[in-house]
Amino acid sequence: MAAGSAFALVGANGAGKTTTIKLLMNILQPDRGSATIFGVDSRRLSPRELAKIGYVSENQKLPSALTLNEYLAYLRPFYPTWDKDLERTVLKLFRLPADRKISQLSHGNRMKAALSCALCYHPQLLVLDEPFNGLDPLIRDEFMDGILRQADQMTVFISTHDLADIETFATDIAFLNEGQLLFQESMESLMGRFRSICITLDDDATPINAPPHWLNIRRSGSVVAFTHSRFKNDDLAEELAAMGVVYRHLDVESVNLRTVFTSSARAAVEMAQGDCK
Amino acid sequence: MSLLKLKLKPGEPIFDQIVFAATKAFVSGEYASGQAFPSVRTLAAELRIHPNTAQKIIQHLIREGFLEALPGVGTVVSDLPAAPPGNRRKLLKDQVTALVVEALRIGASSSEVHSAIDETWQDLSPIEEIQRETLAKNR
Numbered sequence: 345m346a347a348g349s350a351f352a353l354v355g356a357n358g359a360g361k362t363t364t365i366k367l368l369m370n371i372l373q374p375d376r377g378s379a380t381i382f383g384v385d386s387r388r389l390s391p392r393e394l395a396k397i398g399y400v401s402e403n404q405k406l407p408s409a410l411t412l413n414e415y416l417a418y419l420r421p422f423y424p425t426w427d428k429d430l431e432r433t434v435l436k437l438f439r440l441p442a443d444r445k446i447s448q449l450s451h452g453n454r455m456k457a458a459l460s461c462a463l464c465y466h467p468q469l470l471v472l473d474e475p476f477n478g479l480d481p482l483i484r485d486e487f488m489d490g491i492l493r494q495a496d497q498m499t500v501f502i503s504t505h506d507l508a509d510i511e512t513f514a515t516d517i518a519f520l521n522e523g524q525l526l527f528q529e530s531m532e533s534l535m536g537r538f539r540s541i542c543i544t545l546d547d548d549a550t551p552i553n554a555p556p557h558w559l560n561i562r563r564s565g566s567v568v569a570f571t572h573s574r575f576k577n578d579d580l581a582e583e584l585a586a587m588g589v590v591y592r593h594l595d596v597e598s599v600n601l602r603t604v605f606t607s608s609a610r611a612a613v614e615m616a617q618g619d620c621k
Numbered sequence: 622m623s624l625l626k627l628k629l630k631p632g633e634p635i636f637d638q639i640v641f642a643a644t645k646a647f648v649s650g651e652y653a654s655g656q657a658f659p660s661v662r663t664l665a666a667e668l669r670i671h672p673n674t675a676q677k678i679i680q681h682l683i684r685e686g687f688l689e690a691l692p693g694v695g696t697v698v699s700d701l702p703a704a705p706p707g708n709r710r711k712l713l714k715d716q717v718t719a720l721v722v723e724a725l726r727i728g729a730s731s732s733e734v735h736s737a738i739d740e741t742w743q744d745l746s747p748i749e750e751i752q753r754e755t756l757a758k759n760r
Contacts, residue, residue: 350671485669492665496672512629512670535634600631 345516347468350500352510354605355520361503362401364520365473368501369399381469395423398462398498400455401473408447412440412457416464423465431464437493438486452483459490466494472502476509488513507601519605521612538604539575543568543584544593552589559607566592571599571607623651625659625667635670639678647687647701649745658688658696 345351353361366372368379370386379386382393407415412435420426435442438456441449449457455475462470470491476484491500492513504510510517518528527534548566561570572580575596584591627642629635646652658679659667665675679696682688686702704712724734 348673350673488669489666492669492672495665496661508631511631512635512668515671515673532634532636598633602631 345499345501347499348496349515350495350502350510350513351516351518352514353501353503353518353520354507354510355503355505356609357505358522359505359520360523361505361520362473365401365471365501365503369397369471391422395425395465396468398465398467398470399473400458400462400471400475402455402475402477403473404454404458406446406454406458409445411445412442412449412460415446415457416442416461419461419464425465427464427466430466431460434460434463434490437490451478452480455479456483456487456490459487463490463494466497468498470494470498470500472500474503474505476504476506484509507605511601517601519608521609524612526608526612534604535598535601537573537575538599538607539572540597540599540603541570541572541575541580542595542597543589543591546590546592550589553587559611571603573607573611625663627668629668629670635674636678636681639664639668639670640681643678643682643687645745647698652698654698654700656698657694658682658698660695 353364355361363372367374368381368386370389373387381389382396384390384393407418410418416431420428438453438460440453440456440460446454446457459475472491475487479487488509502510502514514531516528516530517534519526545566545568552561552563552568554561554570557572557574559571559573561568563569580594580596584594624639624642624646627639629638643652652658661672661675661679664670664678665672668675679688683690683696686699688696689699690696720734724731729737
């Protein structure tokens, strides 16, 4: 993960996102391998490093008997970089009732409260585990605005299974599928290399010997549709010519993040099945 | 300030969408020469995009000659950069080919396409005359 990036870890429920984050935060110990944050092994994170990390999870435990004001007062001394002006700004931005007991807050307000606690000390790394689960669109926008205000001063690591939430925000993206990292790259290069392609062939008998980077191929008569995963603007005609494909019509459309993930996941499943055969 | 109200479409690269919307705002005169352009922070907050992306977009617009970074002032809109004639012809040809292919696909007639072009032209060029003058001068 590059410093200053907004790194999204994406995958279905059960893919291993929370486990990855818990390993990073030293909540779980790795059986094999290691994780490093700020150049320090996650098993040796000291309070000095932890004071530079903000962590917000959908299942975050907050002291329910305290009010948010009391909780913030409790946290302040632990963080040398705590910014009281920022605290006021964030509470106002989130419209949080800081004098009410945390147990009386709605889920949305509790998530905003957890984020406030993490933002006020200018973390260099903000780790968010499925932060958008169960948030209504209005609260989600507020939550996002809170992160964006400081996004140029920190690295953000966010796990989610909801792609629409991060499509405009993430600068880098990694896809975890059943514990395996399928890819990790910048949003720009990822969105650049996936295209939805539709070819109308000259006749409906020509067999197509598709390369493995053509995903999710569907054919009906002379029409072949697929998701190209190594698209380059000027290369497609050449690729088709090299394959001996003669076509009447060619349609190239950009795809959304959702299509990138569904076709990659499907291809991964097919490949695993192919290996078993 | 319709640029800041831009609704990002899922699927198309954010960068391209915003650069296109900005270019549209420059050629239509919505952002006139000398006017202040939104800062990285404003652009990021209003469009809900990462500041890194906003930064890249502004850098790109500066490189393309649409914007100028003035130290201590911020980023302001430049005079419209004139495309070299060869470049212009090639760009037009590519875009027109795409348009005609689409028109043939949906069965639109040549005159329908022409009136659609005229209409959009009207919408987008309130300062058409000034632009023509600028281009003539730069030639």
